[in-house]
Amino acid sequence: MATARKSRSKNGHSDSLVDLDAGLISREVFVNPEIYAQEQEQLFSRAWLYIGHESQISKPGDFFVSSMGEESVILCRDRQGGIHVFLNSCAHRGMKVCRYDEGNTPVFSCPYHGWSYATDGKLVGVPYFKDAYQETLDKSKWGLPEVAQMCNYKGTIWATWDKHAPSFQENLGGFQTYLDFLLDTWDGAGGETEVFGGIEKWVIPCNWKFPAENFIG
Structure with a gap:
């Protein structure tokens, strides 16, 4: 389930994108190009x-x-x-x-x-x-x-x-x-x-x- 809560703090650094207790994921994971690039490098280049x-x-x-x-x-x-x-x-x-x-x-x-x-x-x-x-x-x-x-x-x-x-x-x-x-x-x-x-x-x-x-x- 996605949440509309922002995942960036005022200083520009990322806060937690996943709230395990509430079972929520920030919508930013779907649209942030930096997250996407990180996924390509750390996930798709390493995973089966x-x-x-x-x-x-x-x-x-x-x-x-x-x-x-x-x-x-x-x-x-x-x-x-x-x-x-x-x-x-x-x-x-x-x-x-x-x-x-x-x-x-x-x-x-x-x-x-x-x-x-x-x-x-x-x-x-x-x-x-x-x-x-x-x-x-x-x-x-x-x-x-x-x-x-x-x-x-x-x-x-x-x-x-x-x-x-x-x-x-x-x-x-x-x-x-x-x-x-x-x-x-x-x-x-x-x-x-x-x-x-x-x-x-x-x-x-x-x-x-x-x-x-x-x-x-």
């Missing part, structure tokens, strides 16, 4: 975030573009069947290497200078490699940035940028029971869920908490 489902990338070369906070990421399956989550950003100049929501591809190619990456993230193509780099560029060091940790939990794919974060199941704690209720079949067998095809987007100029609260249940 849902990326997608393995059924969305059932075949080698399949990909699905998701997000981690404000960062675009690519969920894909490589030629050997391995699952990866990469930052959707060329290691050269930062341009997005995948501009489609989903599909199948042998490589991801940057539209800026043409660098191309295999579905395992390795840099495999650099135009004018001999003339521009005298063949001295170590391609093995210029692959797509990959998340620090990834977990496939009963078909759902989760990832975090924080290499020091607890494991996904440690992070779940007591909520694991509720997630299992959602993912398991009536007979208790896990890993039977799948995502139906199709992309649906809602672009709403608001803080991330508004849709989270309205669709929570």
Whole structure:
């Protein structure tokens, strides 16, 4: 429940945004850009975030573009069947290497200078490699940035940028029971869920908490 009480004192410093005794949260958490920026840095860059489902990338070369906070990421399956989550950003100049929501591809190619990456993230193509780099560029060091940790939990794919974060199941704690209720079949067998095809987007100029609260249940 939100309250209309202001959360800033006269000297400009933040007072408590959450009143645990009254069960109230300041409305400022929905509109303050400083709080939003802090959330991106301290929450979304460290937490385990849902990326997608393995059924969305059932075949080698399949990909699905998701997000981690404000960062675009690519969920894909490589030629050997391995699952990866990469930052959707060329290691050269930062341009997005995948501009489609989903599909199948042998490589991801940057539209800026043409660098191309295999579905395992390795840099495999650099135009004018001999003339521009005298063949001295170590391609093995210029692959797509990959998340620090990834977990496939009963078909759902989760990832975090924080290499020091607890494991996904440690992070779940007591909520694991509720997630299992959602993912398991009536007979208790896990890993039977799948995502139906199709992309649906809602672009709403608001803080991330508004849709989270309205669709929570």
